[in-house]
Amino acid sequence: YAFNSLVLLIALSSCGETKQEEDKADSRPNIIFIMSDDHAYQALSAYDDKLIQTPNIDRLAEEGMLFEHAYVTNSICAPSRAVILTGKHSHLNGMMDNSVRFDSTQMTFPKLLQENGYQTAIVGKWHLKTQPTGFDYWRVLPDQGHYYNPEFRTPEGLVVDSGYVTDIITDRSIQWIKDNKESKKPFMLMYQHKAPHREWSPKEEHFRAFTQKEFPEPATLFDDYAGRGTAAKEAEMRISSHMGVTYDNKINPEIAEKLGHKDFIYWYKNGYYEMLARMNPSTRAAWDEVYGPINEEFEQMNPQGDALTSWKYQRYMQDYLGSIASVDDNVGRLLDFLEEEGLAENTIVIYTSDQGFYLGEHGWFDKRFMYEESFRTPLLIRWPGVTQPGSVNGQLVQNLDFAETILEAAQVKIPAEMQGRSLVPLLKGEKVDWRKALYYHYYEYPGIHAVKRHNGIRTDRYKLIHFYYDVDEWELYDLEMDPQEMNNVYEDAAYMEVRENMHEKLIELMHEYKDEVKVPTN
Ligand code: SGN
């Protein structure tokens, strides 16, 4: 049997690659998949320009398509990455939460591209613990990685690159494209940033500008969670009480301790010192110059209560947005490079994030919930000659669709076991019958930030969520009447029909996606 399959393999590969075909350049498009970590659509000016201008990332919207309703399936890092690689929901790819080790023997889209004549690479955030497979080149951050002078995992072992992480990931990506320029194969690069993940550390050239800005507070910064269930009330991701003034807001632990802030007793204190210890002397000097006066002012003002929350929100936004400024600079650098090398025309560029993020909405930071800010994610795709520049798509799409999209664009057969749907028809501007509801399932509980397990569905107008495990609570939102999701209408008599309908749809989708968790019907 082994002998026969070997013969078959030789026969297949020799008929696939005749001498003539080898010489002919492959005209299939190159693909660059850009993903940042925790980049909220509220902080990307193609979506919303009240917080920051991101002119370089916006070019992808101006020259391509912006998806208004792009979502994830499980709003957390490693699970999102596994969904993207496999085109399957978490319960089937096995990566239910951040603690799992990704089964890298399973089928992924990079492996399929590699088998079908693409050169493949991944540079930057990986987070799946096991060694990357399906890549000709890989250089990834261990676990979450660091902002300053970060280590990278490589086939040769751990190495340290000096500089700021977002610049380094870009340099290495550009270098890989240059090194393979002579190849006749098209390439697929996963260019994945650490930024703007917590602890939101900017590059020194962005320290000053962002710390001098003041940002508008979201309407729900002081949400009291009335009108929602236990899950929202018990989540530990409030700016007021779970964000630390040291590690998160960059106040020296000695000052924090003197003023009676409690977060110095947690590991946050060490996180703060570790962050400083990683900086070069010049970065540290720039840091002291800008963050020193912030510390002095904080000590003098000693804000309390709501004033402290407002102060923390400003500090949070200054650093979070400052770290996005480098992502934007570097995306610009990569796009310019593609143009200079004559590669832009035949390269599909995708920009997304592993999930959305709370920028003070509902008083929160972090993600995890099926509420819009973390469920939604930015998605911009530029495909010259195929996608109409400046187009906007309003269909319900999901990161579950990325593998299928990339495979179709690369003219590689989409395996039947993948659960998403290729976005290629949408990118071509074709009118197609599209899905009417999205399925979501989050599992990491008990765990950091204490967001309870939940699953649910979203249609264009309604959202039904079931929180389970140590509770059994349902929430229903009318997104047209209540876009901020402040008011659960599950028990509202006026919504009984909608509620029944949503329950039916949820069960349908669970069957369709083979998710067998036992969910009571109501
Ligand atoms: C770290 C962060 C959390 C964050 C998780 C997951 N804490 O644990 O705030 O939710 O990562 O993020 S930190 O203090 O270490 O920054 S994820 O994007 O990898 O899912």
Ligand code: CA
């Ligand atoms: Ca993330």
